Amino acid sequence: MGIFDYFKSKSAPTSASVAKDRLQIIVAHERTKRCQPDYLPKMQQEIIDVIRKYVDVGSEDVQIQLENTDDCSVLELNVTLPEHN
Amino acid sequence: MAKIIVVTSGKGGVGKTTSSAAIGTGLALKGHKTVIIDFDVGLRNLDLIMGCERRVVYDFVNVINKEATLSQALIKDKRTKDLFILPASQTRDKDALTIEGVQEVLEELSKEFDYILCDSPAGIEKGAQMALYFADAAIVVTNPEVSSVRDSDRILGILQSKSKRAEENKEPIEEYLLLTRYHPGRVALGEMLSVSDVEDILAIPLLGVIPESEAVLKASNQGTPVILDTASEAGIAYSDAVDRLMGEERPLRFLDVQKKGFIKRLLGG
Numbered sequence: 001m002g003i004f005d006y007f008k009s010k011s012a013p014t015s016a017s018v019a020k021d022r023l024q025i026i027v028a029h030e031r032t033k034r035c036q037p038d039y040l041p042k043m044q045q046e047i048i049d050v051i052r053k054y055v056d057v058g059s060e061d062v063q064i065q066l067e068n069t070d071d072c073s074v075l076e077l078n079v080t081l082p083e084h085n
Numbered sequence: 086m087a088k089i090i091v092v093t094s095g096k097g098g099v100g101k102t103t104s105s106a107a108i109g110t111g112l113a114l115k116g117h118k119t120v121i122i123d124f125d126v127g128l129r130n131l132d133l134i135m136g137c138e139r140r141v142v143y144d145f146v147n148v149i150n151k152e153a154t155l156s157q158a159l160i161k162d163k164r165t166k167d168l169f170i171l172p173a174s175q176t177r178d179k180d181a182l183t184i185e186g187v188q189e190v191l192e193e194l195s196k197e198f199d200y201i202l203c204d205s206p207a208g209i210e211k212g213a214q215m216a217l218y219f220a221d222a223a224i225v226v227t228n229p230e231v232s233s234v235r236d237s238d239r240i241l242g243i244l245q246s247k248s249k250r251a252e253e254n255k256e257p258i259e260e261y262l263l264l265t266r267y268h269p270g271r272v273a274l275g276e277m278l279s280v281s282d283v284e285d286i287l288a289i290p291l292l293g294v295i296p297e298s299e300a301v302l303k304a305s306n307q308g309t310p311v312i313l314d315t316a317s318e319a320g321i322a323y324s325d326a327v328d329r330l331m332g333e334e335r336p337l338r339f340l341d342v343q344k345k346g347f348i349k350r351l352l353g354g
Contacts (some may be wrong), residue, residue, distance in 0.1 A: 014274075014275025014276065015275065015276055016272070016275045016276060016277055016278050016279065016282065017275065019230075019231050019278055019282075020278060020282045020285070020286070022231065023231055023234050023235060023278075023286050024285075024286055026235060027234075027235060027238045027286055030235075030238065030239070030242075031238070031242070034242045034246075
């Protein structure tokens with residue numbers, strides 16, 4: 001690396017490093033989706049339907065996530081309830 | 086028993102057929118009886134890259150449909166001993182390929198050949214899935230460019246879930262990264278993903294890096310696999326890749342820009 005590069009490197013990341021960062025994020029995201037069991041989207045929808053039978057929430061207020069660790073999978077359910085009933 | 090190797094990528098135009106022709110020729114040059122099958126039904130091009138387009142009489146689909154025997158359809162390469170090509174059909178579509186039909190042909194070829202190279206079509210649809218289904222090993226051809234890397238990761242997912250080995254819970258397909266159209270000068274300038282960037286993202290063993298080279302277009306113009314151009318960087322890089330596929334250690338070449346003088350380096354020109 002030359003003297004000029006030394007100053008340049010401080011100002012802006014190179015386009016290749018931007019590419020790498022973007023790829024790492026999207027690939028990691030797509031890999032977690034790939035590992036999901038086939039029934040998950042349907043189960044997710046049914047859980048949301050059940051909750052909405054009792055509470056008036058929009059589908060975007062219910063978040064379901066499956067996280068895989070080494071020896072177990074955790075199904076995380078997050079419901080944002082409306083402030084007033 | 087032949088080893089079945091699929092050359093795949095997801096994305097089109099990254100160099101699957103060029104790589105299939107080069108690696109297939111390289112394996113045959115080492116004395117292994119090798120057949121390269123073109124799985125790109127409807128868009129065959131391996132015949133053109135191998136320079137045998139005028140010798141195609143019967144094709145892969147004819148064999149599957151029992152309209153021709155394997156020995157009628159196989160084209161013996163004129164340059165390289167122990168090398169054969171099984172061309173794809175140009176008039177049918179990918180539905181002409183069936184699991185049973187492909188399996189039958191592969192089993193018959195297995196009796197006679199050491200290596201069966203499956204040149205996959207682009208995409209992740211039926212043609213690509215047929216090409217990888219029976220594979221023992223996969224060469225994932227990737228360009229140092231965002232869409233190609235992403236598609237390669239997608240195809241790795243399919244290799245790990247939709248292949249015969251995956252479905253039968255057998256030992257997984259061996260996966261190898263072949264980075265093509267690499268431009269060391271642009272990597273040095275930070276304009277192109279480096280070998281280690283792509284390795285970090287895909288996390289599979291590296292089979293080789295093929296530098297961007299004028300020799301590749303020249304070879305395809307002439308219908309000669311580029312590996313036979315032993316004076317070209319691309320040809321040498323493919324030879325190294327074949328050696329590595331055989332389990333030999335070969336240092337990577339052509340990854341550095343030519344050395345500059347002290348003053349130029351100081352100024353970073």
